[in-house]
Amino acid sequence: MMYKGVIETYRKYLPVTENTPIITFFEGNTPLIFSRHLSDETKCQVYLKFEGANPTGSFKDRGMTLAISKAVEAKKKAVICASTGNTSASAAAYAAQAGLDCIVIIPEGKIALGKLAQALMHGAKVFEVAGNFDQALDLVRKLGEKYPVEIVNSINPYRIEGQKTGAFEICDQLQAVPDYHLIPVGNAGNITAYWKGYKEYYDRKQISKLPKMTGFQAKGAAPIVLGHIVEKPETIATAIRIGNPASWKQAEAAAADSGGSISIVTDEEIIAAYNLIASKTGVFCEPASAASVAGLLKRVKEGKIADGSLIVCILTGHGLKDPDTAVKNCTTKTVKLPCKLEAVVRELGY
Ligand SMILES: *Cc1c(COP(=O)(O)O)cnc(C)c1O
Numbered sequence: 001m002m003y004k005g006v007i008e009t010y011r012k013y014l015p016v017t018e019n020t021p022i023i024t025f026f027e028g029n030t031p032l033i034f035s036r037h038l039s040d041e042t043k044c045q046v047y048l049k050f051e052g053a054n055p056t057g058s059f060k061d062r063g064m065t066l067a068i069s070k071a072v073e074a075k076k077k078a079v080i081c082a083s084t085g086n087t088s089a090s091a092a093a094y095a096a097q098a099g100l101d102c103i104v105i106i107p108e109g110k111i112a113l114g115k116l117a118q119a120l121m122h123g124a125k126v127f128e129v130a131g132n133f134d135q136a137l138d139l140v141r142k143l144g145e146k147y148p149v150e151i152v153n154s155i156n157p158y159r160i161e162g163q164k165t166g167a168f169e170i171c172d173q174l175q176a177v178p179d180y181h182l183i184p185v186g187n188a189g190n191i192t193a194y195w196k197g198y199k200e201y202y203d204r205k206q207i208s209k210l211p212k213m214t215g216f217q218a219k220g221a222a223p224i225v226l227g228h229i230v231e232k233p234e235t236i237a238t239a240i241r242i243g244n245p246a247s248w249k250q251a252e253a254a255a256a257d258s259g260g261s262i263s264i265v266t267d268e269e270i271i272a273a274y275n276l277i278a279s280k281t282g283v284f285c286e287p288a289s290a291a292s293v294a295g296l297l298k299r300v301k302e303g304k305i306a307d308g309s310l311i312v313c314i315l316t317g318h319g320l321k322d323p324d325t326a327v328k329n330c331t332t333k334t335v336k337l338p339c340k341l342e343a344v345v346r347e348l349g350y
Pocket of ligand 1: 058059060086185187188239240286288289316317318
C-alpha cells in the first residue's frame with residue numbers, strides 16, 4: 001500500500017477530523033539506520049533516525065503538514081514563521097501546495113544557503129532582519145497577535161502534535177523502545193514533541209517503557225544548561241543557534257521526568273561527529289544534527305551510558321542544506337592534478 005504521510009498513518013493520535021484537508025508531501029517514514037561503526041565504538045546498539053530524508057530535508061515537515069492543514073481548515077490566508085532556516089523551507093513548501101501566502105523572518109546572514117534557496121523558490125516573502133532568531137520570533141509573535149497571519153513556529157501546538165509522530169515511528173520501526181533518545185535542542189520543540197509521543201504511546205499501551213530523553217545544546221547557545229537566556233548565541237550549528245527557547249520548560253520537564261538530561265557539546269565535537277557520521281556511516285546530516293552523535297560519544301566517554309544500551313540519535317536535517325559548512329570543515333580535501341593518467345595513478349600509489 002502506498003505510504004500516505006504522518007497524518008494518515010497516525011490519524012487516531014492527531015487532532016484532525018474528516019473535514020481537515022490534508023496538505024502533505026508524504027513526510028515521515030524516514031530511515032532508522034543501524035550504525036555498525038558507532039555501535040562498535042560505544043559498545044551500544046546505535047540507530048540513526050535520518051530526518052534529513054523528509055521531503056524538504058528536515059524533521060520540520062512532520063509538524064508542518066499538520067500546522068498547514070489546520071490553517072487551511074481554519075480558512076487562514078497566510079502563515080508566518082521566524083526561522084533558523086528549516087522551518088521556513090518547510091513552511092514555504094507546504095504553503096505553496098496549500099495556496100497560502102508564507103512570510104518568513106530570518107536572522108540576517110545566518111541561514112544556510114540551501115534553506116534560503118528553498119524558501120525563495122517556494123515563493124515565500126523572506127525578510128532578513130538585523131537580529132537573531134529569538135528577536136525574529138518576538139516579531140512573529142507580535143505580528144500573529146495583531147494581524148491575520150497564522151504562526152507556524154513550534155509555539156503552534158499543531159507543530160508539536162505532528163512532530164510527536166517521530167516517536168511513534170521509532171517504536172514501530174524498532175519494535176522496541178530505545179533506552180536513550182538523543183537529540184539536538186534549539187528552540188526545544190522537537191524534544192518536547194518526542195517526549196509527548198512516547199508518553200502517548202505508553203498511555204495507549206503501544207509500548208511498555210519510556211526512553212531517557214537526552215538533549216544536547218551547542219556550547220555558545222546553551223541557555224537551558226546554563227539556566228539563563230543567552231543574549232548573543234553563537235555556534236557553527238545555525239539550526240540550534242537559539243538563546244531563549246520557546247519550549248524551555250517543556251524540554252526541562254522531558255529530561256527530568258524521563259530520567260534523562262540536557263548537556264553541552266562544543267562546536268569542535270559537533271564538527272568531529274559531523275565528519276564521522278558522513279565518512280563512517282554514509283549519512284550526511286547537517287551540523288546541528290550531529291550534536292546528537294557528538295553527545296552520544298561524550299556521554300559514553302563520561303561513563304554515563306551503560307554498555308549494551310539501545311540508542312537512537314535523531315539526525316534532524318540533511319547535510320546538503322549547507323554545503324559551504326561541509327566543504328569548509330571536511331577532513332577530506334580535493335587534490336588538484338594535471339589531467340594525466342600517470343598523475344592519477346601516482347597519486348593513488350598504484
Ligand atoms: C529546527 C532544527 C533543530 C532544533 O529543533 P528544536 O525543535 O528547535 O529544538 C535541530 N536541527 C535541525 C536541523 C533543525 O532544523
